[in-house]
Amino acid sequence: MHVILDDTLDRWIRETAPGGDLTCWTLGLDEQPGTTTFKAREEMMVCGSEEVARVFEKCGAKARVHIPSGQMAQTNETLVTAEGPVGALHIAWKVSINILEYASGIASRTRRFLIAAQQGAAKVRIAATCKTFPGTRELSAKAVWAGGGMLHRLGLSETVLVFDHHTAFFPSFDDLIRLVPDWKSRACERKFIVEAASLDEAEALACAGVDGIQFDKLSPDQLAINVQRLRDLRPELLLIAAGGVTEHNAAELAATGVDVLATSAIYFGKPADISASIQPLRS
Missing domain, CATH: 3.20.20.70 (Aldolase class I)
Structure with missing residues (x-):
């Protein structure tokens, strides 16, 4: 499976939080420990879970891929989990939800299109x-x-x-x-x-x-x-x-x-x- 290079992931993180997460910093939550869970709300062909894990690692958290790109997920299945400082989780979450939703949407349409054809x-x-x-x-x-x-x-x-x-x-x-x-x-x-x-x-x-x-x-x-x-x-x-x-x-x-x-x-x-x-x- 194709791997998206680090410079692209770095650009996505930078455009999401060029100066960090102001809300977490203001509330004093930056270093509080937390967990993040991404779940499918519908059946889908998953794409982007590896990039999401790398985004969390780049932001200072630890992540685990539960369903890799190119595999089907059923409703309520866990796709990716992560844990780490809340400030890191919030930055990575904003980037990651867009990666997973847009990429899995394209992958799912491609699969439906292929089945139809x-x-x-x-x-x-x-x-x-x-x-x-x-x-x-x-x-x-x-x-x-x-x-x-x-x-x-x-x-x-x-x-x-x-x-x-x-x-x-x-x-x-x-x-x-x-x-x-x-x-x-x-x-x-x-x-x-x-x-x-x-x-x-x-x-x-x-x-x-x-x-x-x-x-x-x-x-x-x-x-x-x-x-x-x-x-x-x-x-x-x-x-x-x-x-x-x-x-x-x-x-x-x-x-x-x-x-x-x-x-x-x-x-x-x-x-x-x-x-x-x-x-x-x-x-």
């Missing part, structure tokens, strides 16, 4: 786009993996993905087709994927040697026709459906025979419902 095709993959809110990419990526998904691409540096706002700069589609072999040689260790505007374009791209074709916002019926024609032409070609892909149409789109459903929908929705309590440490 696999009703249409057992081997289809769910790929999350890189359309995350700025500053949240690492945690969002871990949540997608925890839920059983994959990343369409983590950023612009890892895959050649050609859209119409790239092809608009070439005199014609034929000029673009002629250049595909040269472009592939310039990025020979990377997949070369192009979004096609029509079946004719897709067939020409397949013959030119691209590694994959992406289709945007096609109906399931039209997508199925395109998939069948391209499978006959090049069975190994990677085929991706994108644009408007949701949990509700995932099965129908998957049944067309595409390899991947690319979506940003799993990032947006209700956070997981998690309770957090801070209590005095009883001897």
